[in-house]
Amino acid sequence: xxxxxxxxxxxxxxxxxxxxxxxxxxxxxxxxxxxxxxxxxxxxxxxxxxxxxxxxxxxxxxxxxxxxxxxxxxxxxxxxxxxxxxxxxxxxxxxxxxxxxxxxxxxxxxxxxxxxxxxxxxxxxxxxxxxxxxxxxxxxxxxxxxxxxxxxxxxxxxxxxxxxxxxxxxxxxxxxxxxxxxxxxxxxxxxxxxxxxxxxxxxxxxxxxxxxxxxxxxxxxxxxxxxxxxxxxxxxxxxxxxxxxxxxxxxxxxxxxxxxxxxxxxxxxxxxxxxxxxxxxxxxxxxxxxxxxxxxxxxxxxxxxxx
Numbered sequence: 001x002x003x004x005x006x007x008x009x010x011x012x013x014x015x016x017x018x019x020x021x022x023x024x025x026x027x028x029x030x031x032x033x034x035x036x037x038x039x040x041x042x043x044x045x046x047x048x049x050x051x052x053x054x055x056x057x058x059x060x061x062x063x064x065x066x067x068x069x070x071x072x073x074x075x076x077x078x079x080x081x082x083x084x085x086x087x088x089x090x091x092x093x094x095x096x097x098x099x100x101x102x103x104x105x106x107x108x109x110x111x112x113x114x115x116x117x118x119x120x121x122x123x124x125x126x127x128x129x130x131x132x133x134x135x136x137x138x139x140x141x142x143x144x145x146x147x148x149x150x151x152x153x154x155x156x157x158x159x160x161x162x163x164x165x166x167x168x169x170x171x172x173x174x175x176x177x178x179x180x181x182x183x184x185x186x187x188x189x190x191x192x193x194x195x196x197x198x199x200x201x202x203x204x205x206x207x208x209x210x211x212x213x214x215x216x217x218x219x220x221x222x223x224x225x226x227x228x229x230x231x232x233x234x235x236x237x238x239x240x241x242x243x244x245x246x247x248x249x250x251x252x253x254x255x256x257x258x259x260x261x262x263x264x265x266x267x268x269x270x271x272x273x274x275x276x277x278x279x280x281x282x283x284x285x286x287x288x289x290x291x292x293x294x295x296x297x298x299x300x301x302x303x304x305x306x307x
Contacts (some may be wrong), residue, residue: 008298011164015257019164020077023069023261025285030268031066034059037274040281050114050133051227055274057137058107061100061144062267064190068096069264076161083211089158091148093166096263099148104270105187108234112194118224119198151176162262184242191235198228222278228266230277234270 011019038059041052072092076083084092094161150156155172168174244262275282 026264027066027069033271034062065267095148099144103144110136112191116194
């Protein structure tokens with residue numbers, strides 16, 4: 001989450017150069033990783049459950065974040081010039097700081113809800129729930145649009161290539177930012193509460209069981225465990241992101257250089273978590289090759305999620 005606004009600190013040329021290089025490298029790496037993940041989820045996995053659909057939506061959101069940083073902010077920082085009109089600048093700034101961030105929080109909440117439902121009600125989950133999954137994806141992107149247009153055009157913010165910070169045009173933007181912070185906190189609390197409940201159910205052996213009689217049963221067990229771990233790590237990443245607000249608040253140039261690429265940092269690490277937790281789409285050089293091939297009847301229970 002970005003938290004440096006209306007700074008008047010003069011940025012030195014060497015600091016500007018380092019900021020541009022940092023933005024370039026992080027956004028490029030994050031964009032490549034999330035593009036690889038998105039294509040892998042779309043074309044590399046046959047199973048199309050709700051968890052993977054939400055992960056695809058999140059990877060697209062990360063791609064948008066990295067694209068905005070790479071194609072818009074990097075040239076602006078390098079050239080020390082606002083390359084777009086004021087209104088376009090406002091829309092892109094609102095999308096980057098508010099719309100896509102709320103989308104990520106809401107999608108993460110849906111991911112935690114999906115894992116909670118799979119662990120507690122796996123025997124009752126039917127494919128007809130695809131309508132609810134579609135509704136969840138639509139809700140998250142609709143929320144992104146609403147937050148992007150929130151307060152437009154007076155009560156908004158814009159990116160300044162002079163100070164490398166975002167400036168708000170009116171004090172009412174502070175209220176919008178605080179509202180975003182509260183909403184993000186509530187969504188994080190819900191997401192982590194669902195994760196903790198799911199973890200306790202698993203540890204206490206209360207997870208519902210379902211049997212598979214097929215050659216891919218061990219792989220399904222591993223996939224279920226990895227999906228839960230991915231959900232936990234992504235939720236923790238949001239906590240770390242928000243925690244930066246309390247540690248980096250001096251308004252110094254060092255804080256600005258950390259805050260500016262924070263959105264791209266988040267997209268990069270979020271993509272890395274999805275990549276490491278889904279060996280079905282990993283490159284051959286890092287994918288696990290220890291898959292069992294024998295056919296047996298296996299019961300998926302609490303022990304299957306203990307890694």
